Amino acid sequence: MGNMHRMILQKLNIAVMARVAIALFLATVLAQHVAVAAEKKVLKIAFRAAETGFDPQRIEDRYSVGICENFFDSLLTYDWLALPVKLVPQIVDKVPEGEEGGTRFTFHLKPGIFFADDPAFNGKRRELVAKDMEYAIKRFRDPVNRSPYSWLFEDKIVGFDEFVDAAKKNDKYDYDKPIEGIQVLDKYTISFKLRAPDYNFLYFFAMPIVVPVAREVIETYAADTMAHPVGTGPYILKEWVRRSKIVLERNPGYRGHVLNTQYANPDDPWDNDAVKALTGKRLPLIDRIEISPIEEEQPRFLAFMNREHDYIEETPFAFISQLLPLGKLAPAMLKRQVRVQRTEEPEITWDAFNMDDPIVGGYKPENVAFRRALILAHDRSQEVNIIRRGQASATMSPIPPGVVGYDPNFKAEDQEYNLPRAKALLDMFGYVDKDGDGWRDMPDGRPIILQFKYRANEQEGRQIAELWVKCMSAIGIRMTTVAVQFADLLKDRKVGKFQMSNLAWIADYPDGQNFLQLLYGPNTNISNDARFKLPEYDRLYSAALKLPDGPERSKLYREMNRLIVAYAPWRLGVNRTFSQFINPWVLGYKKHPILYTAFKYLDIDVPAQQASLEQ
Amino acid sequence: MSAAFMNTPSTAPAAPLHQPSPGLWMLAWRRLKHDKVGMVSLAVVIIFLLMMVGSYTGLIAKNWSKEAGVSYANPSFMAGAENLEAVRTKADPNAIKIEPVDLSDIDPLAPRYKEWAERTAKIKTTETPRAETLPFGGDKWGRDVLQKAIKGAETSIFVGLFAALFAVFIGTTLGAISGYMGGKIGDLLEWFYNVFTSIPYILLILAFAAVFASSPQLAAYKGVPMVVAILAFTGWTGIYRLIRSEYIKHASREYVKAAQAIGASNSRRMFVHILPNVSHVCLVQLSQHVVQFIKAEVILSYLGLGVPVDSVSWGTMLAEAQSELVIGKWWQLAAAGISMAILVTAFSMLTDSLRDALDPKIK
């Protein structure tokens, strides 16, 4: 045994020596690191999910799209501080007016805007021209790209659908063939002719995916366009380790921009800070941005706590009371001078009923009553307080705050938890226990076993399902739940192979129409997963499409909201409120409701950053 | 026929007065009885099994799903600690009163509004006050973590036990056929085994989960049976290997040759002669796999492929408790982690003792 001890002691010595060696090594590494960082403004943050790539016409997830905001310039953008959001020109001279009754939109690009240098340009500076926009729009419907946003340009631009059909027939997608509704009038001017008036069309041109791209770049890197974003924006992709690390660096050839806003809210300290930090400065100010996608909540949170990241956005709700107990910053955070910015997201969550389902579907009074009863029995306060940890508010209509058409005075009583009303409704329509097993049955005696589908590897989906089961058993309705893999869930929803399921939608563009289309009858099998088909609703929807934003359209939106509440194809969920925690050395931070990243409008107090890291 | 044969001695009319002779199982049991660690472990395992039966029949932890306490209720021994989660829950989120929208002109239910209101008025609901503390704390819904752990034990042990039984059944059957038959059938099964073991375990699990989740025929077995099936279908390979080698070994033993010489058929030799002689291996494998599967269930739950939401297992508790440690609510992690550790430790030690007691070398 003595020998054993000696052996272990020797090992320990080695371990100690190794530790010292490692420590020394680390010290040198860190010293170098610090020295380099002192010269540059480096921002380190985490994304809560992995990116897919940076070919704007091929991506959909907000993380990839968000990063593209920095590589590419959309023609229009949103005023950085305006609330509600306001479209402003970015690389065009002005926001076009809808001509010809809202069916023609003409953009004039500013001359002298150049793409970032790239080998594809053979060493020449490449100026942005109107043809680049035409090319990008055409790319959306090239089958090779399988663009998830091809729907933006379906049944929209005159001649485009015919162009696509012809390409399909000839098996050749010819970019050189003109499209009637996309006219490149001169080097810098492009005009679009629509099949029908669409006042939301302009919003498309503020989306970071509807951006001009250079054809030679796309064709050079045809095999992997995802890895070669070349745009006119302030940053370039310096390094990309997929799903692990995305490094942006300042585009050396970028023309620069300034904070140009007339809409800052003087009562908002964040707006004031941003104005103070950025006014008069040539933007961008950050030299390098390192983004790590971290999918697990605990490490993402702890990394911020350990000062490994400069700020944390969309802080996981599970940890919110560590940082923001009862809505106030925790003492430890105050000590670190961390600030919190809370934003209501332009998104909603809901649980869809399958309207074609023999149990939960249907439009007859008893069908409606059944759904409404289920909704009344669902305790949404628990969803808000326990599942979302109070970081959400109950949704009242399908249009979330921050989106044009949102009505703060619309309150749907029948979406609120009310157990007696739920029970009374069920009793009234004969949904009572008929076979004596303790569970309610259909009026015709069929047993009711509801089934709720959710995505397998989502804790949140599981909790929502858990809450449903609890609430249903409280009114004597049996419910089972099924966890399915993401792909299966999508498929099941798409083809109506579900009874109930939880969903969410985040605004593509800030107009209520983007949400209301989710219940438009003809969109069944496209985006109307509830398979809701109410003629009155469809009529209102079509009418609203033809109108610009205004009181007349708002009235139609309100009518549609009322129909949704009355027929209850959805149980409305919540609008989440995200909290962003920002370390004090990050200056000018402001979370935009639609745009995902803020790198263009940020500054860093490098000495303060260094001082904190040395702690 | 074989069963009848096995019973022969006890039904023999000539049975004289005698003490039944101790068989090998009896001897193993006697050896086990002398093993203190083994007996303590056995006692612990039995207690857990009783607990499982108790909770299954509703004798204990019947009200596990009752939300008796506030959200994340403190454990009784930490009654004074701050519980921000519960405080927040009480705050009224809708401070501003807005007039509800009037639907009466479009509502299909409008004609019966009056009757509805009357019926509603008759239904009384009483809100039971929620406790600030629970014996070992509460989960986010305010359910007693201790009861939840007991109920979780039921599911976890059930999953572990049945998955192990199932896996042992598959492994033993295939292993017996492969080891005993050899030849073409053996090659085929070896190929099958090689294929299974060449695919990473995690991929196999996910693949089987996908199959079960998307197949309409199997839809009826979602939930716990699905977990059992996934674990069993992916976990039989080790047992197969072992049983196969045991069968190869035994097939050449003289007692099997002797059985062949007296004209016993292949299936008789496989199942009546050899099987009882490798059954101790099966038993040890069974208990080893129970442990393994109880642990695997945790990983399945982490991947969201665990038991359905209306039941609870240690795995789902741990998956839930993942984020609770950081906010200082350690009790769910502790309750599930510790009760699992106790059972698994006891089971492992019992396995060791069983292995010693059943070791054929001691015969």
Place this chain on the structure above:
Amino acid sequence: MENLLEVKNLNVKFRLDGNQIFEAVKGISFDVPKNSTVALVGESGSGKSVSAMSIVRLLPKETAIISLDSEVNFEGHNLLRLADDKMRAIRGKDISVIFQEPMSSLNPVFTVGDQIAEVLRLHTRMTRKQAWSRAEELMNEVGIPNPKLRMNSFPHELSGGQQQRVMIAQAIACEPKLLIADEPTTALDVTIQKQILDLIANLQQRHQMSVLFITHDLAVVGEIADHVVVMQSGEIKEKATAKAIFETPQHPYTKALLSCRPSVDQRPKRLPVIADFLRPEGVNKDNLVQRKRGYEAGDQIVLEVKNLSKKFTLKDGLFKRREVVAVKDASFKLARGKTLGLVGESGSGKTTVGLTLMRLHNASSGEVLFDGVDLLKLSEKDFLKYKRRIQIVFQNPYASLNPRFTVGQILIEPMKIHSIGRDEQERTSMAMALLTRVGLPDISFYKYPHEFSGGQRQRIAIARCLTMKPDVLICDESVSALDVSVQAQVLNLLQDLQDEYQMSYIFISHDLAVVKYISDQVMVMSEGDVVEVANSDEIYLHPQHEYTRKLLGSIPKGWHASTVPTA
């Protein structure tokens, strides 16, 4: 004569499961004089090996208890009281040991040269190189051909005899004063056994050492021992010079041991057993009447084997297959009520013949005519009818009975398969009767095999065959694993049964004395070939073939052989 080793009052106990204590050696005393060979003889469980191992303190520390008043005096030291490192210095240098199983006693992953050199490096100041060349000399001395090459061989690359020679080389490397040989020849074929015995005797003479020779076989002892110590159940029954033991044995147990074993020149009607010597009236004289053996004209032939061959194919290389011939063109006849002995060394194919006859192996070619029907050509279903008529008793009584079956189940199973007996009741009573017939009490019916001794288990195996009333019984080394006294009992039983039921036996064994005793005709096999077939007396008196002569020459001759002065 001066004693090298004095064992006094040696008492060894073992701790068993559940705090039970088993006394293996019950206070024995004996001496090993200098320059002489002492044989420790006894059957299994006599404590002879335990005694030897406690001398060198190689018993497992965890379970073995050597009582405090035991003494093992070696050159004036009590070895049992020696410090561990002192004892270690003695082991391998002054006292060395060779074991029964050379294969498992050598470390499989080191070359034999390494293993011999290791002892030298441990106990002498030799350099690596010196030790290596000395090891080579030792290999040469113990008679390993081409020692230079063999030094680099691994144990599994050597034959059993060579392995044992390596063990011996390793043991004598440091010129020990005492060599303990624990059943060194038991696991070897007779011809090899002879060579190893000669080698040990030779080395003992040459190196002037003492040998403590442990064996169960008195016949072996006669050739080499000066003194004999007979042990039974942990006690010494008799100790005397070899001459005294063999010529004037005092203890009945010794007497029994001497006469239980069949010898080549005697063939009593029944073999004497220990019980005979313990009875006051002694051995029944009727049993000592010599029995006549041999095929006679007019014997009815039950089984005729013609050109039986068996080949095994092994995979070799990418697609090649290699054939190994286990039995080549074996032809013989078996007469009713007679015994055919099948004798040969390991690997001779004798067991394969037996298994092929019963179709436990598939024959490659040839015919097995049983009542004129070629058994090899029958379908599995048709063969079932014949199956019961040829039965087999295997070698290892511990492996041939299913340990999970009661004896009753074991006996009734074949009856059920072959529909013998009307119902359970009849079968049970038949089984009971058979148990009585093979000399086991009725209560055995309810017991499990592990509750029986080896000899009793072999009786059960025989009873199992008898349930089917076979015409031919193959005894595949059926008595080889048994102690001599038990072996005699089983042989007597077999003989009685043959007399009673007129069964024909094929008696397979490597033990020529036993084969000679029980067989009418003997077939000698070597490496798959049938070397010689003849009536048993004929073959022993006038061996025709070289190999047969070699085999016969290797049979330990007991005391008589060693009277021929060699020293």
Place this chain on the structure above:
Amino acid sequence: MGAYVLRRLWQMIPTLAGVMLLIFVLFNWVGGDPALVLAGKITNKDQIENIRKQLGVDQPAYVQLGYFAFEVATGFTCTWKSYTDKAEPPKLDAKTPGSAADSATKAKANSGCQAVRSWATNEEVPKILTTRITPTLTIMIPVLILETLLGVILAIGVAYARGTLTDRMIMMICTVAMSVSFLVYIIVAQYIFGFQLGWFPVQGWSDSFWKNITYYAPLPIALAVFVGLAPALRLYRSFFLDEINNEYVRTARAKGVPEKTVMMKHVLRNAMIPILTNIGIALPGIFVGSFLLETFFSIPGLGREILVAVNRSDFPVIKAATVYLAMVTMIINLLVDVLYKAVDPRVTFK
């Protein structure tokens, strides 16, 4: 031996075919429709059809399986267009198109031969495998080495001290340590060592191997070693005890070999045989990595990649990873069997 290796390689073919078949059936046939995952939020039938066509999942199952086999055989694939149009196997030399920018070349590029690409990210699958394997191995190789070394050293120690209180205590601790879920270890260790004590970074990964191995990897490695050590120690101890009971040990003692030498020379060398078997079983696992460690510590390894691929129904990645891992597993098994020869002279190659 050459013939043996050849035969073993030959025998891999049916196994590989089986692996391909099984994975194909499980994921492609009964699994989800990848087109829907890729299609985006608003989709119509045409678009789904287009994507299915692009991916080739509109083909009959046997055709897809055939191309799968072809892809594995060549390591390359073509777009479905060229298969169907020209009905000839793609040429290996026509890989990715160069920098030519006219549309004719582009059309050709689309119908020419390319490496298999991820459906979700369009990344070349061989590149996915090669880049993800480095972090996985950075974690797993040290884990395997440490686990084996510590396991063997400690096992010798406890086997030497068998039956003593120390032995029993260590075995007890091992059993208890084994009974806690890996998930719990990770959550607790990340919280305590990464956050509360701040000894290690909570998560992260860099491009520098040294930074990784000295800064990011220690905590995950330590965790994996800790979790793996307990069962390894128990197993190795049993191997040593099995060997100690062998007769050659008695021979060694009878020769006067000191007890320590008996353990370190005679027993260790023999126990290495089952230990090697065990390492051989564990070895393929290091190429998969632990997806739990990789997700919790943000290590861009293969385990996490596979998990993501399954969630996205990214079939090319799943297929490639499976085939690659199956081959690794089989080759390692072969290597281990050949290595036996070095450790165990009794082994012959049949």
